[in-house]
Amino acid sequence: MKEKHVEQARQEELNELVKIRRQKIDELKKLGVNPYPYKFKCTHFSKDIIENFDRMEGKAVSIAGRIMALRKMGKASFAHVMDSGGRIQIYVRLNNVGEVPYKIFKLLDIGDWIGVTGDVFKTHTGEISIVVKELTLLSKTLRPLPIVKEKVEDGKKIIYDQFADKELRYRQRYVDLIVNPEVRDVFVRRSKIISTMRRYLEEKGYLEVETPILQPVYGGAFARPFVTHHNTLDMTLYLRISNELYLKRLIVGGFDGVFEFAKDFRNEGMDRFHNPEFTQMELYVVYEDYYFMMNLVEEMISTIAEKITGSKTIVYQGNEIDLTPPWKRIRMFDAIEEETGFNLYGTIENEVREIGKKLDIDVEALPTRGKIIDEIFGKYVEPKLIQPTFITDFPIEISPLAKKHRDDPNLVERFEPYIAGKEIGNAFSELNDPIDQRQRFEAQMKLRSAGDDEAQVLDEDFLRALEYGMPPTAGLGIGIDRLVMILTDSPSIRDVLLFPQMRPEQLKAED
RNA sequence: GGGCCAGUAGCUCAGUCGGUAGAGCAGCGGCCUUUUAAGCCGUUGGUCGGAGGUUCGAAUCCUCCCUGGCUCACCA
Numbered sequence: 001m002k003e004k005h006v007e008q009a010r011q012e013e014l015n016e017l018v019k020i021r022r023q024k025i026d027e028l029k030k031l032g033v034n035p036y037p038y039k040f041k042c043t044h045f046s047k048d049i050i051e052n053f054d055r056m057e058g059k060a061v062s063i064a065g066r067i068m069a070l071r072k073m074g075k076a077s078f079a080h081v082m083d084s085g086g087r088i089q090i091y092v093r094l095n096n097v098g099e100v101p102y103k104i105f106k107l108l109d110i111g112d113w114i115g116v117t118g119d120v121f122k123t124h125t126g127e128i129s130i131v132v133k134e135l136t137l138l139s140k141t142l143r144p145l146p147i148v149k150e151k152v153e154d155g156k157k158i159i160y161d162q163f164a165d166k167e168l169r170y171r172q173r174y175v176d177l178i179v180n181p182e183v184r185d186v187f188v189r190r191s192k193i194i195s196t197m198r199r200y201l202e203e204k205g206y207l208e209v210e211t212p213i214l215q216p217v218y219g220g221a222f223a224r225p226f227v228t229h230h231n232t233l234d235m236t237l238y239l240r241i242s243n244e245l246y247l248k249r250l251i252v253g254g255f256d257g258v259f260e261f262a263k264d265f266r267n268e269g270m271d272r273f274h275n276p277e278f279t280q281m282e283l284y285v286v287y288e289d290y291y292f293m294m295n296l297v298e299e300m301i302s303t304i305a306e307k308i309t310g311s312k313t314i315v316y317q318g319n320e321i322d323l324t325p326p327w328k329r330i331r332m333f334d335a336i337e338e339e340t341g342f343n344l345y346g347t348i349e350n351e352v353r354e355i356g357k358k359l360d361i362d363v364e365a366l367p368t369r370g371k372i373i374d375e376i377f378g379k380y381v382e383p384k385l386i387q388p389t390f391i392t393d394f395p396i397e398i399s400p401l402a403k404k405h406r407d408d409p410n411l412v413e414r415f416e417p418y419i420a421g422k423e424i425g426n427a428f429s430e431l432n433d434p435i436d437q438r439q440r441f442e443a444q445m446k447l448r449s450a451g452d453d454e455a456q457v458l459d460e461d462f463l464r465a466l467e468y469g470m471p472p473t474a475g476l477g478i479g480i481d482r483l484v485m486i487l488t489d490s491p492s493i494r495d496v497l498l499f500p501q502m503r504p505e506q507l508k509a510e511d
Numbered sequence: 512g513g514g515c516c517a518g519u520a521g522c523u524c525a526g527u528c529g530g531u532a533g534a535g536c537a538g539c540g541g542c543c544u545u546u547u548a549a550g551c552c553g554u555u556g557g558u559c560g561g562a563g564g565u566u567c568g569a570a571u572c573c574u575c576c577c578u579g580g581c582u583c584a585c586c587a
Contacts (some may be wrong), residue, residue, distance in 0.1 A: 016556065017521060017538060069547075076544035093544060110537075124545050146522040147537050149548040160548055161523040161536055167579050179522095222587060268586045269512095365585095374587080398587090416587090423587070454586080503578075 021142050024107045028137065031104055035140035040064050040115035047085035049120055053128050056120045061130060063088065064115035064138060066178065067108060069149075077105065078129075081114065082178075089129040090116050101135055111141035111178075148179045170500050183495075189308055190484045190496055194261060196304045197281060197478075206257035206283065211246035213239060213263065219462065220244030220401065222454040223266040226276075239265035244401065244475065245462045247284045248430060251473050252465045259283040261480065272492045273422065276501050279480040288474035289429040290413045294390050297417050297425065297476065298325035301388070301483070308487050316420045316486050319386050327388040327417070332377060335391055339380040344373055346410075367452055370397030385418035400440040400456055402428035417478075419486050427476040434466035 025035050043062045065083035075094040080087045094102045096118075108114065118132040146163040162180070163169065169176040169183075177184050198208065216235065218225045220242030228237050243262045250258045265277050285292065302312045302323040312324045330338075333345040342355045349369040356363040356372045361379065366372045373395055385391070392415040393405055402412035413429035431437050441463070447455035484496040494500035 015521090020538070071546050071549050072543095073546075073549085074543045076546085078546045078549085080547080089547075091545070095544075123547090125547075127545095127547070129545090144521050144537065147548095148522085149536070151548050158548080163522065165518095165522090165579085167518095170579095224586090266586080269584090271586090272581090274586070362584095378587090426587080 017144050018142050021109065021140065021144075024109070025140050028104060028107055028140065031100060031107075033104055033137055035137055037136070037138060040136060040138055042115065045085040046081065046083050046088035049088060049130070050086065050128050053120070053122070057122070059120050060117065060133075061120055062115060062117040063130065064113065067110050067112050067114060070108070070110055072106060075102070079108075081116065089123070089127050090118070091121075091123070091129050091131045092135065093131065096131060096133060097135060104137065105135055108137065109141060109144070110147060111143070111145040113138040113141075146175065146179055166494075167502075170494055171502055173498055186484075186488045186490060186496060187498060189488050192308055193304055193484055193487055194480065196307050197300065198261070200300050200303060201257075201259050201283065204257065206259050206285065207255055209247070209250060209255075209258050209260050211240075211243045211250075211260060211262070213265075215240050217457055217459045217461075218242075219456055219459045221264075221266075222456065224268060224454060226265050226267050241266050242280070242477070243282055244477070245459055247282055248470060248473070248475070249462065249465045251284050251286060251430075252468055252470045256286040257284070270501060272494075273482065275481070275493050275497055278493070278497075281476075281478045281480055283476045283478075284430070285474050286471045289472065290392070290415055290427055290474055293427040293474045293476045294327075294329065294392075294415060294417075295325075297390075297427070297478070298323075298327045298388065301417075301419075304483075305487055314487065314489075316489055317491060319420060321387060321420060321486075323388055323419075327390055329390045329392055329415075331393045332373070332391050332395075333393070335381045336373070336377055339384060340376065342376075344376070367447065367450065368397050370395040374398055382418065382423070383421045385421055387419075389418045390415045391418060397443075399428065400444050401431055401437075403431045403433070404436070422482055422486075423479070424482045424486070425476060425478040427474065430470070430473040430475045432466060432470040432473060434463055437466055438463055 028035050041062060042064050044056075046063060046065065049056050049061060049063070063081065063083060065081040065087070067079050068082045068087055069080040071078040077092045079090050079092065081090055092102065092105050097105070115136040115138050116130060116132045117134040118130040121129060121131050123129050146161070148162055149160040151158045151160070163175065169180070177187075202208070214228070214230070214237040216237060218238040218241050220240075221244070223241040225238040225241050228239065229235070230237050240262070241264055243260055243264070247258050247260060259281060261279060261281050263277055264280055266274075267276065268274065270276060285296075302325055305314055305323045306312050313320060313322045315321070333343065337343045340359060342359070344352055344355065347355070347369075349372075352369045352372050353363045356366075356376060359376055359380065361372060361375050363372055366375060377391075381391070393408075393411045394402070394414045396402075396404065396410055396412050399412040399414050402414040405411035405413050412431075415427055416423050417425045417427075431440070441456065441458040444456040445458050448457070481493050481496055484490070485493060488496060490496050
């Protein structure tokens, strides 16, 4: 493996394009230029100049950024420089900068970082530009950037030679971010979504906490974990699949509202909606129930949507979605009946199996009544839930951490919010009866020994915490990645993760 | 894991009936002092994802493999 790295590095060195740029570095050094200097003082961003041209015209400014387009001519040239807020044209003229600086400029390539000082003006064709007096190379690039060209025709932006290979874009996100500005925009919005949510929760007085990622017992969700090992303690540790049980311990400890933006890890398949590591926001609030959480979710999500997109109505993959509260609330059994005509409420397992068969569900593979119901729901109801909907009151067998429904001991007080046909969260009136919780864990252990390797593991310390007394509590988890997908109209989770999980890159070897 | 599709120059792509590789952009050289997909002239660059097979001859046909995308299944 190591040898392959070395081999690859050697081949890169021989790469002609890189070689040429190395030669340019040597030439620049001969002209007295340090291709990697230490500092540059900017006075403006490109955006400031373009947005305030009337005020800026004729003024001296210093900006810095990456060269994204070059139009070199014999004695006067144009370039576009991109900084974090946009891009601006610069005009470099031999008479203005002098012989040697112009020679230096001609040694620059697309991708190089430069700083320029000059005056703001508008060209004959009307483009706001900077006529350069002084030009400083800030960092010379060795690798050529994929060149993306744009033309505006009839108000429409035509893009030529777009850097489009999805694999390359995900693997080399740094390049993707440089040449595809809308990618950058998605991640700026992701950051704003999280900070808006954080502020929303802080303003309500909840405390942001951090809980262990390395856990001796994993719990709080149905999933297979990643397993690791601690050398000094010589013990198995699991990367958390959820932080739920830790946050509830903190409620036992006396905090009355805690939340965490948590990276969770699940050792499962990957697709458009699943990445092995993903982010959830979990929140626990004392003295409240799941009705409180429904109100909070619809208010919080619609508030964030408005802040990010400017409207409570958004478009996701062609569907207009109105996030204005109140959202539709429907019991899981009622939703299934609406879509299939079968009322599963109060049925026993064998009846559900028969109905499942009629509904073309592979019931043989499913161990319990609850799982079959969940499967029917997933197939017939979930895809229909385009407008925001709370599905409520789940079967108890698939909800071992939720409190029994106050009106029906076969159900739990649980809901999942759905938007655009996808589950974006999960919430309960939290189970705080330690005796009931122990029985639920034991039922899970029984499933586990029957071969269900996603059944939950009994957590003795968590039970001990509950035995010290947990007040009535409402709990919530929100899938941040899926929320970001919906609010940025992104079709895949990979589009909202800066570095989505990929197979290891194949390294070139001679062999 | 199944199905479908794709992989050709740094980027975007073409490549006919099987005849040994093309364009634009980028690069390099030249001309060019308001250009903007700058332009004009010239030019470099490829183990056609990999291995094997069929064939006088394979980017092209066949088999296997690798990588990726979409999708179904799995998976809260």
